[in-house]
Amino acid sequence: GAVVSQHPSRVICKSGTSVKIECRSLDFQATTMFWYRQFPKQSLMLMATSNEGSKATYEQGVEKDKFLINHASLTLSTLTVTSAHPEDSSFYICSASAPGNNYGYTFGSGTRLTVV
Amino acid sequence: DAKTTQPTSMDCAEGRAANLPCNHSTISGNEYVYWYRQIHSQGPQYIIHGLKNNETNEMASLIITEDRKSSTLILPHATLRDTAVYYCIVRVRNNAGNMLTFGGGTRLMVKP
Numbered sequence: 001g002a003v004v005s006q007h008p009s010r011v012i013c014k015s016g017t018s019v020k021i022e023c024r025s026l027d028f029q030a031t032t033m034f035w036y037r038q039f040p041k042q043s044l045m046l047m048a049t050s051n052e053g054s055k056a057t058y059e060q061g062v063e064k065d066k067f068l069i070n071h072a073s074l075t076l077s078t079l080t081v082t083s084a085h086p087e088d089s090s091f092y093i094c095s096a097s098a099p100g101n102n103y104g105y106t107f108g109s110g111t112r113l114t115v116v
Numbered sequence: 117d118a119k120t121t122q123p124t125s126m127d128c129a130e131g132r133a134a135n136l137p138c139n140h141s142t143i144s145g146n147e148y149v150y151w152y153r154q155i156h157s158q159g160p161q162y163i164i165h166g167l168k169n170n171e172t173n174e175m176a177s178l179i180i181t182e183d184r185k186s187s188t189l190i191l192p193h194a195t196l197r198d199t200a201v202y203y204c205i206v207r208v209r210n211n212a213g214n215m216l217t218f219g220g221g222t223r224l225m226v227k228p
Contacts, residue, residue, distance in 0.1 A: 006159070034215050043203075044160070044218040093159050095216065105216055107152075107159035 002028050004096045006108025013084055013115055021079045021111045023094030029074035030096035034105075035067075038091040050077045084115040120204045125223040128198075134191040136222050138204030141185040146208050149180060151189045153200040154221070160203065163189065194226045 003026040013019050023033060032051055036044040048069050049057045056069035068080040077096075081088055094108040121139040128134040140149065148167050152160040164171055164178045166187075171178040177190040191198055203221040 004159075036218075043220050044154075046215050046217070049215055091157070095159075106162070110157065110159045112157065 002096070002106040004030075004094065004106045004108045006094050006111060008111055009109060010112040011114070013113070015085055015115055016083055018080055018082045019084055019113060021081075021092055021094070021113075023077045023079070023096070023108050025075045025096045025106075028096075030077070031074065032097050033071060033077040034095040034097070035069060035077075035079050036093045036095065038093060038110075044093060047079075081113065084113070086115045089113055089115045120206060120219050122202075122204055122219060122222045124220060125225065127225050127227055128191075128194045130196055130226055130228050131193055134194040134198065134224060134226070136189040136191075136202050136204075136224065137186065138189070139186045140204070140206045143184050143206050144208075147206045148208070149178065149184075149187050150205045150207065150216075151176070151178065152203045152205065152216075153198075154203070155197075155200045160218075163202075194224075196226050196228065198224065199226045200224060 005024045005026055007022055011019055034049055035047045037047050038044045046059050047062045050069045050071040052071050052074050058064045066082055068082060071077040091110050091112050093110045095105045097105050148165050150165040151163040153163055154160045164173055164176050166178045166180055168180055168184055178187060180187045201221040201223050203218050205216050
């Protein structure tokens with residue numbers, strides 16, 4: 001079945017630094033990838049939709065200059081949290097979709113970001 | 117995509133069947149019902165999906181009412197490892213541009 005690899009699984013960074021999270025589709029081409037954020041005891045909230053070769057579409061309230069998304073190939077999307085602050089600490093999850101993927105969407109294992 | 121309503125939490129005894137309901141009264145004719153679950157600190161995992169017929173796979177069964185306004189996910193013999201948050205989502209299948217919208221889900225606690 002379709003597999004999405006996400007790493008790192010957890011990262012601790014200092015306030016003001018940037019962190020890059022990678023999301024790879026291992027056995028299929030992902031024309032569209034989605035980035036979600038999840039705070040403790042809450043549901044997943046969509047941050048942005050990433051389309052290969054074009055600019056990402058951000059949800060209302062998500063700062064595009066802070067959460068940089070790059071989807072340069074059909075198998076890789078990256079999310080960079082720039083100038084991270086403690087309030088950016090969260091669980092970030094990517095999801096990939098491709099035409100013909102019978103499961104609809106496949107999710108990465110998530111990245112636990114802690115900003116200190 | 118149609119909105120879904122699920123109970124906030126449920127308990128189930130280990131070895132018993134877990135029946136998780138979902139209401140989706142505004143579902144459209146071309147929308148499928150998808151179920152995912154999320155075990156603590158992991159990404160969501162696909163369980164099953166269906167359009168109008170009941171479906172069964174190695175993980176679960178999906179029962180969809182004839183009017184398609186509600187469905188039930190059945191875990192036939194729940195184990196402790198089935199403790200997770202279960203999300204019911206309705207959406208058009210194979211529309212790669214549409215995101216999945218997550219509601220609150222049902223927190224299933226399987227107890228020994």
